[in-house]
Amino acid sequence: MTTHESDEPAGLVLGGRYRVDSVIGRGGMSVVYHGTDTVMGRDVALKVFNSDLASADDLERQAGEIRLIASLNHPALVTAYDAVADEVGRLALVLEYVTGHDLRTELAGGIVGETRAALIGADIAAALAYIHDRGIVHRDLKPGNILMPDVSQGETATAAKLADFGIARLVDATHLTSAGSFLGTAGYLSPEQAAGESVGPPGDVYSLGLVLLECVTGTREFGGTALEAAVARLSRDPAVPAGLGDWTGILERMTRRDPASRATAVEAAVALRALVSSSLPEPTVEVEAPTEAFAVPATERATEVFAAPSPDARTAAHPAPAVDAATRVFTTPSRDAATEVFDATSAAPAAAPASARAPGSPPTAEQPAPSPGRPARRAPLIVAWTIVAVVLVAAAALFAGPIVRSLDSGPEPIIYPAVDGELGSHLEQLQRSVAP
Template identity: 45%
Template sequence: MSTGGEDPEGQVVAGRYRLGPVIGVGSSAVVRRGRDLRDGVRVAVKLFHPGATADDRRQQRREMDALSRLDHPGLVGLRDGGTVSGRPFVVTDLVEGPTLAQRIGSGPLPADRVRRLGAQLADALAHVHAGGIVHRDVKPANVLLGDGSRAHLADFGIAKALDGAAVTEAGMIVGTAAFLAPEQARGQDVGPPADVYALGLVLLEALTGRREYPGRAVESATARLHRRPTVPADLPDGLGAVLAAMTEDDPAARPTAAEVAAALAPPSRHRRGARHRRSAATGRPGRRAALPVAAAAALLVAAGFGSVALLSPAPVPATAATPAAPAAP
C-alpha cells in the first residue's frame, strides 16, 4: 500500500484487503468498505491516519484485544489487524446500514423501536461486561443498525479491561462528552455502570431526537453534575422508569446491563433474560434502581411489542480526551 497523499481507494492492505469507499471518519482513523481477496467477503477496514502515534497503536491493540475476547451477535466481529506502511489497521465484519446517529438525524424513533433497540444493546453490553471489559464510548455513532433486525455495538478503541491499568493521565477523561457518566466527568475510574448510563442517554436521544447534554466538551460534561436527565413523563409501559434508573447519579444505584436487557426484552424473552441478570464482571444488581426496573419489567411482560425497523443518515461527533470536570458544589 502506498503512503502517498493519493486516494487509497482500490489499493490493497496487507496483500489481502482491497479498499473501497469511505464509510466513516474519526479523529484518529478512517473506516472504509473493503473486500477480502481470499474469500470475496465484504469487510470494514479501519485504517489509522498517516503518522500514527503511540496512542493510535495502543488504541488498535485495545480494540483488537477486546474484540478477540468477545463473541456476540450484537457486536462487530474481528477478522484481522496489523500495521502497513506504518499505519495500524483493524479489519472487522461489515455491517451494512446507517448508524443510530444517522437514523436520529431523520427524527425521533417510536418508543417500541427504542425499547427493542435498548434490549439488544444492553444484552450486548452484558456480554462485554461479563468478558471483563468496559466499552467507555457508548454513543449513537457507535451503534450500527444494519438491516434493522439487530443493532451492533462498534468501536472498542478506548475500551478498558476491568483488571487492566489506567490508560489516561490523571485528571483527564476519555469518551464523548455528551454521553459521559457523572463519574467519568469527574475523572474517576469507571466500570460497567458508566456504560449503562451512556446507553440510557443514547436511548433518551433516540426517543426525543435531541441531545440531553449538548454544547462544547466541558460545558456538556459538567452539565450532568448539576441536573439529572429529563425523562419524558408520558413514555409507555415502564420505559421511563428504566431510563431513570439507568441514568442515576450514583453508579451503585444503576441496574446492570443484564437487568436492563431483561426489563426491556419482549415478553417471550423476559423470563430467560431474568436468569442472567448477574455476572461476575458486573458485580452486583442495581440498588435503588432495582425496584423501578423490576416494576418496568413486570409492565413490559404484560404488554406486547412489535419488531424494529431502522433507517437513514447524518454526521458523527469525534471521541476526545477532556479535562476532568470539577465536582458540583
C-alpha cells in the same frame, strides 16, 4: 490533539490480504474504509487509526488485547476479524462490514419511537452485558457507534449492533490517555467520566440511558459545548418525562448519578425486552371454520345396497335329496330262506306280489305258476350267487396267497361254508380250480 493524515489510496493491500476500496467515514481517532478480504472474498471494514494513537509498535504490545477483541462473538456486536499495520506503520482493525446506517442518522429524522427504541436498547444492553462479563468497558457509547443493519425479506437479525467496543483498551497505553485525557463523547459521558474518575460497566449503562432518552423524546438531554455538557451531569440527573409510562422508571434507574445504584446491563436488557413484549399487538389467531355437512346433490345417487338377484334357472340351487337310507347289516339268510325283492327307494323291505314287474318295463303275460316239481325262478338266483362266490374266492386267493406263503408253518386249508344244491356243486369246482 490528533493530526489529519492522508487517506489510504484505493487498491492498497494491507497485511498482504485486505484491499482498500473506498472511505466510509472519518472520526477523531481513525478513518474507516470499505475493503475486501482477498483470501475469503468478503466485504470488510478497515478502521485505520491515526499514527499518534496506535501504531505497528502498539500492534505488537497490544497483541493480547487484539486477540481478546477478536475472540468476542455476539449477534449484537460488530465482529473483529484481524489486526494489521499499513505501509507507514499505522494500526488497522479488520471488522465485519455492516450494510445499513447508524442510529445518529435515524435520530436526525426525529423521534425513533418507543417500540423500536426498546428493541434497539434491549439488543445493545445484551451486548454490553456480554462484554462486561469479559472485562471490557466500551467508554464511548453514542448513536454513531450503534449500527442499524439492513434486513432482507425473510431474514432474522438483531435490531442493532454495537461498534468500536474494545477501542479504549487499545489506546489506553497511547499518548492520549497518558496525558490525562479521557475517551468519550461529551453529550453521552457518564458523571464519573466527566469527573475524570475510573470508569466501569455502570458508565456504559448511563450512556445507553441517555441515548434511549433521546430516542423517545427526540432531544439530546445534555447539549451545548463539551464543557457545558460535561459539567451539567455533575449537578443534576437527566429530566425523564413522567408521561413515558414504564419507560420512566427504566430510564431513571439507568441514569442515576451514583454508579452503584444504577441498573446493570443485564437488568436493563430484561426490562427493555419486557417493554418490547408489552408494546407488540396481541397475535391474531385464525380460527378454522367448522366442517359443514352438505346434502348429496340430486344428480349424485347415494350408494345403495341391493338384494342378491334370484338365481338363474340354470344355476338355481335345488333342494337336497332325501337322506339316503341308512346302511343296513343283514344276517346270512337261513337255508332255503325266501328271497326278497327290495324297493330301491324304500328303507324297509316288502314282499313283492307275483305279478310285480319292473317299473317302465313293457307289460307281459302273466307267467304260469311253476310246476310242483322244482322251485320257481331258481336259475337267476343260482347265477347271482355263483358270481358272488367267484368274487369272494378270487379275492381270498389274491390276499391269502402271499400271507400263506410268508408263514413258516406252511399253508393251512381254507374252509368254505357248505352250500347245498347246484350252487354248492359250482363252488366245489371253483375251490378245486384255485387250490394249490
